Amino acid sequence: MRWSYKVARVAGIDVKIHVTFLLVLAYFGAIYWRQGGLAGAVEGVGFTLLLFLCVLLHEFGHAFAARLYGIRTPDITLLPIGGVARLERMPDKPVQEFVVAIAGPAVNVVIALGLLAFLATKVRMSDITELDQGGLLESLLAMNVMLVAFNAIPAFPMDGGRVLRALLAMVMDHTKATLIAARVGQVLAVGFAVWSFSGGPTMLLFIAFFVFAGAQQELAYARFRSGGGSRRVSDVMFSGYSSIPTETPIAHALALAKASRQGVFPIVDHQLRAIGIVSVQSLEKAMADGFGGHPADDLAQPVARIQGNALLTAAMATIPPRVPVVVENPSGQIVGLLAVQG
Numbered sequence: 470m471r472w473s474y475k476v477a478r479v480a481g482i483d484v485k486i487h488v489t490f491l492l493v494l495a496y497f498g499a500i501y502w503r504q505g506g507l508a509g510a511v512e513g514v515g516f517t518l519l520l521f522l523c524v525l526l527h528e529f530g531h532a533f534a535a536r537l538y539g540i541r542t543p544d545i546t547l548l549p550i551g552g553v554a555r556l557e558r559m560p561d562k563p564v565q566e567f568v569v570a571i572a573g574p575a576v577n578v579v580i581a582l583g584l585l586a587f588l589a590t591k592v593r594m595s596d597i598t599e600l601d602q603g604g605l606l607e608s609l610l611a612m613n614v615m616l617v618a619f620n621a622i623p624a625f626p627m628d629g630g631r632v633l634r635a636l637l638a639m640v641m642d643h644t645k646a647t648l649i650a651a652r653v654g655q656v657l658a659v660g661f662a663v664w665s666f667s668g669g670p671t672m673l674l675f676i677a678f679f680v681f682a683g684a685q686q687e688l689a690y691a692r693f694r695s696g697g698g699s700r701r702v703s704d705v706m707f708s709g710y711s712s713i714p715t716e717t718p719i720a721h722a723l724a725l726a727k728a729s730r731q732g733v734f735p736i737v738d739h740q741l742r743a744i745g746i747v748s749v750q751s752l753e754k755a756m757a758d759g760f761g762g763h764p765a766d767d768l769a770q771p772v773a774r775i776q777g778n779a780l781l782t783a784a785m786a787t788i789p790p791r792v793p794v795v796v797e798n799p800s801g802q803i804v805g806l807l808a809v810q811g
């Protein structure tokens with residue numbers, strides 16, 4: 470993520486902070502300063518830092534759960550809206566997705582229970598009037614409970630959305646599970662918006678937008694995965710093509726071309742590397758113009774080359790329009806053609 474800076478490395482995971490996070494810290498510091506002077510500012514910033522430590526531990530929960538399945542997490546970034554653990558890939562098995570999704574909020578449950586237990590002993594040991602109702606630990610306990618509640622909403626991009634999708638994917642295919650989970654999220658988003666407009670908290674409107682966008686993004690990703698996303702060039706290439714050996718006279722090449730139904734033919738050298746491509750029309754025209762004895766190489770047009778093992782969507786993006794495409798193996802030999810337009 471741009472504007473993110475590494476501040477630590479824990480268990481092989483880079484911890485990064487987005488610059489806007491520092492702005493939020495400064496903002497809270499300023500607000501507390503106005504209320505309680507320097508001591509207030511220190512306490513405010515301290516509380517914000519502790520809160521984000523809980524968010525960071527939540528993200529480490531996801532990262533360590535993913536590690537159980539051999540999935541690395543290169544970095545965790547703290548943003549003002551929360552943390553993002555960038556997993557190398559998403560787990561494929563529903564059970565694994567369930568465990569990775571639930572591991573984050575589980576950390577906050579543990580923190581909350583720990584704080585609760587600590588505060589309970591404090592109450593028992595001291596006079597009840599000494600318990601500071603608005604104290605730091607009480608606030609931190611409340612924030613951890615809120616983090617768990619927020620992530621329990623069964624909507625993307627919250628962890629609850631992933632838990633719901635994982636549960637659905639145990640009894641149906643992944644794309645359908647994503648579709649249903651995303652629709653549930655969108656219905657909730659509309660519900661939050663209506664609630665907010667009819668006198669509910671303004672915060673709900675923000676969450677509604679957040680959830681609606683999360684559902685759209687998850688749907689797009691699921692379509693990408695089920696569509697061309699995971700297909701490779703070699704899955705869709707035409708491998709039963711005919712080719713014309715280099716130095717073949719145009720008359721002979723035209724005879725070869727007429728015997729096949731292809732519109733274009735790669736010209737290949739002795740190592741089976743494509744040196745260009747000729748069309749039937751250009752062979753016919755050269756023949757009619759009396760160049761039947763010339764090598765077909767003279768008519769070769771340049772080609773675009775892509776690797777057979779490349780991902781289709783990524784490879785297609787690199788191809789200039791209206792240029793014939795040959796598919797090659799890693800040693801540069803032609804292994805197929807892609808359908809050519811124009």
Ligand SMILES: [Zn+2]
Pocket residue numbers: 527528531573574620628
């Ligand atoms: Zn989470």
